[in-house]
Amino acid sequence: MAQIGQIIVDVPTMQTNEPYSYAIPAALAHQVQVGMRVTVPFGRGHRVVSGVVVGLSDDTNFDGDLKPIQSVLDLAPVLDDELQQLAKWLADTTYAFRITCIQTMLPNLLKAQTERQIQPTEPLSADEMQAYFPQGAPRDFDTAKLDEATLAGLLRLQRAGKVEVVYQVTSKAAAKTTTGIKPALPVAKLQEIQATVAKKAPKQAELLGYLQTMAPDKLVAQSQVAHAADVSTAVIATAADKGWVVKQPLEVYRDPFHQPVKPTQPLRLNAEQQTAVDAITSAVDEQRTENFLVEGVTGSGKTEVYLQSMAVALQQHRTALMLVPEIALTPQMVNRVKARFGHQVAVLHSGLSKGEQYDEWRRIDRGEATVVVGARSAVFAPVRNLGIIIMDEEHESSYKQDENPRYHARDVALWRGRYNHCPVVLGSATPSLETRARAAKGLYTRLVLAKRVNDHPLPAVHIVDMREEVKQHSEGDFSQPLLTAIQERLDRQEQMVLMLNRRGYSSFVMCRDCGFVLKCPNCDISLTLHMDTHTMKCHYCGHEEAIPHICPNCHSRKIRYYGTGTQKVETALQKEFPTARILRMDVDSTRRKGAHEKLLRQFGQHQADILLGTQMIAKGLDFPNVTLVGVLNADTALGLPDFRASERTFQLLTQVSGRAGRAEKPGEVFIQTFNPEHYAIELAQQQDYERFFVTEMHMRHQGNYPPYYFAVQLTASHEEEAKAAKAMYQIVGQLQKGLSDNAIILGPTPKAIARVKRKYYYQVVIKYKREPQLKAVLEKIRQAAQIPARHGLTITIDPEPMNFM
Known part of the structure; x- marks a missing residue:
């Protein structure tokens, strides 16, 4: 009886999580392994698609003749048993298809068009060389052009560890x-x-x-x-x-570490740090699944706790995985980890080239790198025998993926912790309410670092009421107290960080005569002025057009710029302080590869006095000479129709305040706001997270929001508004039939930004505590959505959305 492979196939339409059975040809018998990628014939025609082997068996329920696997794309599995099981769990919990989850886990090079070469890893006999490498090594590995006997022989050599396949992308990113x-x-x-x-x-x-x-x-x-x-x-x-x-x-491996790093030694811990390290390493020693919340004020030495805990896992010949929320934070954290653990460290994030990503992935897969540091997708790194998983700044919304599969890296980290029987450490000065609530229930072990290392005081925080400033000094970006503080720092040759919650030159262009605002033709949102390119840009779809000088509506010349952007603030700052050296850090100034690292290095080497930026400068940065932090517009997020608006504002203000006074010199913070009485701003001034937690939990309880309720968001989008709305009303009908009376169904309503990229968006939000039928109802909706998807109607399901906008 021929061996049978269970294959999850990659077909864009009518996907399924159920594998198809394919016969394994005699020449490949006992060579095909679970986790390998293969090509198979699919459908009635001669179409060939790729797929992944998820199981092997000796029989099938299928009555007809099985089609054979056409070829193997790998000589060894690209997914081990852990990642196979993880893909299955991920598909189940995020309402995504398994093949989508598998592709999310693999580096781009294994998804792109690739050329494969096969080469010996050790000397082969003359007969083997003649049979398999008659033209010399390496040779192209195109399974479609190899006869069955050669392919079977190469598979045998691979299993004996004598050959390996090297992937080369057909674009510029070839193996170096x-x-x-x-x-x-x-x-x-x-x-x-x-x-x-x-x-x-x-x-x-x-x-x-x-x-x-x-x-x-x-x-x-x-x-x-x-x-x-x-x-x-x-x-x-x-x-x-x-x-x-x-x-x-x-x-040679491409090296993403472009600068040499000076090695460091473990620092002496204070009592709070030592307690935390002891608790975590006890779980590492016992190979115990335990989740920790390290709640430490900014500057309390959380990183040293992470490093010393990781060292214990490495001493036991286990591995360590560390997640940071965004590329902007990666250079500083990677350098710290690299300085402690040297060549054992691999880094994974979207800022690397495809070639660098692939080389780092291979180093991890081959066991050459035992410490992995990276952003969200690094949670899928093929690292084996995990001894500890660390998630820094766990409250960050960038850990949630906003396209399929809509996973949260924290949930994946917790799953891998359970699978590997190792601790997961979640660290933050301002934990998410969900995490802090779980710690309050005893589901996580809470470890508190209440003091800064060396007992340095937290910076003094001043709230500046911009309503009074506008009355006294007319409208502007800077209050008088902040201007005075900036001048003092420039005189003392100290550095400062200024944060603005917006990029671009100014937020929108409006006519003073008729009130016309220039909007994007594809999206329901105003265009943003960019002076560097002299254009109006949409930050959703990328649409660009010329800056208008006459109102398109009433033809008045009284068209003006409103709001504030980073470029405009930079210009105003330079005018106010002509000798100041200013670095601007936002999405526009950091588009180029390595730009984050370059800007931070310049600032760290004191080549600039002021670092002006968006939210990306609020977290994780540690510069000893920064003694002043200014927040120019604390209210931006508070005005959003989002139940997490207060939480995000408190977290952002607390995090950015923590950038000041981290070394010997005391720090000072100025927060400019039009809402000085708002509890998020008042409690951020006092850096009182515990009081904020209690206050915000009360507000969430009153509104039936997470973490008291679970939530699911369903969205329909189509170029015709009526079709999106109709689909959403039909879905509401299905939900009302299938769910209990305890489920709260909100909507359907147009989304806060109702039109993006020429599509209209309608949404429904379900809030619930226990709904046994919810999974089955949503699965039915997902399966049914595949047919209308061919005609432009997209239905998405987002479990535990980060916002309802």
Whole structure:
């Protein structure tokens, strides 16, 4: 009986989580493994699609003739058992399809069009070389062009560890190579030649002497040989011409660490830090699944707690995974981890090139990197035998993915913690209400770091009432107290961080005569002025058009810029302080690869006095010379129709305040606001998280919001508004039939921004405590949504949405 493979196929229409059965050809019998990618014929025509092997069996329920697997795309599984199970769980909990979840886990290079080459990892016999590498190694590995016997033989060699497949993307990101050198002759012959050339060609003699010290079959980079033998590349070229050395391409890993890092030693811990480390490492020692909340004020030394806890896991020959919320924070955190653990560290985030991502993924997959640091998607790193998982700034909304699969990295981290029997450490100065509520219930172990390291005081926080400022000094971006504080810091040659909750030059363009606001033709949102490109831009769909000088509606010339953007503030700052050196850090100034790191390095080296930026500068940055933080518009988020608006404002203000006075010099913070009495702003001034937690929980309880209720958001979108609305009303009918009377169904309503990228959006929000039928009802809605999707109607399901906008 032929072996049968259970394959999840990748077809864009009518997807399913159920695998299809395919026959495994005799030549591939017992070679195909679970977790490999394969190509299979699909449907009635000659269509070939890719898929992933999720199971192997000897029988099937299918009565007809099974189609055979056409080819394998890998010689070894790209998904181990843990990631296979994780994909299944993820599909189940996020209402996504399994193939989508699997693709989310793999690096881009394994999703893109790739060319594969196969090469020996150790010397093969003459017969093996003749059979499998007749033209020499490496060779292209195109399974469609290989006969069954060759493919089966290569699979056997791979299982014996004698060959490996190297993926090269068909675009620019190929495997990086340099010229490698190895001796072509035995040591005795090299000595003989050296004796004859010693007098007339001393440099050649030096090279011949060095070649005798090299391993006979190990390639060494040409640059390394030239340096060690103290010869030029021309001398090596002559040696190659004379047949003394062999030149071959040598693959080298792309290194995402572009700057050398100075090694650090573990710091002495204070009593609170020691208590935290002891509790976490006890769970590491016992291989115990336990979730910790490290709630520490900004500057309390949470990072040192993480590093010393990770060190214990590594001592036990286990691995460590550390998540940070965004690329902007990655350089500083990666450098700290790299300084402590050196070459064991791999980094994964979207700021890397495809080639760098793939090289780092391979280092992790091969077990060469035992510490992984990265943003949200790094939670899927193929790291095995996890000893500890750490999630820094766990409250950050960027840990939630806003497209399929709509997972939260925290949930995935907790799943992997359970699977690997290891602790998960969630760290924050301002934990999310859900996490803090779980700690209050005893589901998480709460560890508090209430004091800054070295007992440095928290910065003094001043609230500036902008209503009074506007009366006294007319409208502007800076209050008088903040201007005075900036001048004092410039005089003392200290640095400062100024935060604005918006990018661009100004928020919108409006006509003073008729009130016309220039909007995006594709989205229901005003366009933002960008002075660097002299255009109006939409921050949702990317639409651009020229800046108007005459109102398109009433043709008046009284069209003006309103609101404040980072570029406008930069211009105003430069005018106010002509000698100040200003760095602007927002989405526009950090588009280029490595821009985050470059800007932070410049600021760290005191090449600028003021770091002006959006929310990306609020968290994680640690510069000892920063003594002033200014928040120019604390109210931006408070005006949003979002139940988390107060929580986000409190977190942001507390986090950005923590950037000041982290070393010997005391810090000061100025928060400019038109809502000085709002509890989120008042409690952020006092940095009183516990009182904020109690106040906000009371508000959530009154409004039946998370964490007292679970929530699911369903959204319908279509280019015709009526079709989106009709679909949503039909879905509400299904929900009312299938759910109990205790479920709260809100909507359908148009979304806060009702039109984006020429599509209209309608939503329904379900709030519930226990709904046994909810999963079945939502699954039915998801399956039924695949047919109208072909005609432009998209239905999405978002479990535990981060906002309802």
